[in-house]
Amino acid sequence: MIRIIDKGSFGEVWLGRIQSVEVAVKIPLVAACREDFIREAQKMHAIWHAQLVQFLGVCTKPQEESVLVITEYMPNGALNKHLQTEEGRNLQQIDLLFIMDQVANGTVYLESIKLVHRDLRAANVFVxxxxxxxxGDFGQSKMLSMPSSCPADLKTPIRWSSPEALINGKEVTSKSDVWQYGILWYEVFSYGDVPYEKYSRRGH
Structure with a gap:
């Protein structure tokens, strides 16, 4: 691995290299989700779509109880940050519409294979x-038929949570991704502004 490129509440992302090809390596920090990552990897290894970050494989370290998730590297980073750069600010409305069209194509594919992303926001769309x-970032994604062993506090930030996810923790469906896609429109056309800024960052 070369250098760290991002760090969040649940993991770190490193820039790595495999046989001269640059890749992104995600290291989950929540041990309780290790089995979920492995099961999800087993499902995702056969998934491919032009608008999904390509999943390349996983490496495990049994002695450390850790899983390394390897994906293609997206040099321009997360969309929310890219939109706030000079290059991002110069994007025209037609460019922003094209961004939303690409995301829509990716999420339609996810629905067709019954995979719910559950964390669709500009920070998880990559350029x-x-x-x-x-x-990208399928750490919270779930096959509709697959149980989850992740702790209950691994939730989508409240600003992006759909009503059904907020009400008594009701099980989410692909319709929850549609809700988050609507919030993404605001993020994109405001050039990376955070939705519902006055609300707490805490999850439900």
Missing amino acids: AKDGRVKV
């Missing part, structure tokens, strides 16, 4: 060198 975008 390639040529400006194309792809949906």
Whole structure:
């Protein structure tokens, strides 16, 4: 691994290299989700779509009870940060519409295979060198038929949570991704502003 490129509440992302090819390596920090990551990897290894960050594989370290999730590297980083750069600020409305179209194509595919992303927001959409975008970070995603062993506090930030996810913790469906896609429109057309800024960052 070369250097750390991002760090969040549940993991770190490093820039790595495999046989001269740059890759992104995600290291989950929540041990309780290890089995979920492995099961999700087993499902995702056969998933491919032009608007999804390509999943390349996993490496496990049994002695450390850790899992390394390896995906393609998106040089321009997360969309929310990219929109606030000079290059992002210069994007025209037609460019922003194209971004939303690409994300829609990716999420339609996810629905077709019954995979709910559960954390669809600009921070989890990534920008390639040529400006194309792809949906990534499937750490909270779930096959509709797959149980989860993650702790209950692993929730989507409240600003992006759908009503059904907020009411008594009702099980989410692909419709929850549609709700989050609507919030994403605000993020994109405000060039990276945080939705519902006055609300707490805490999850439900």
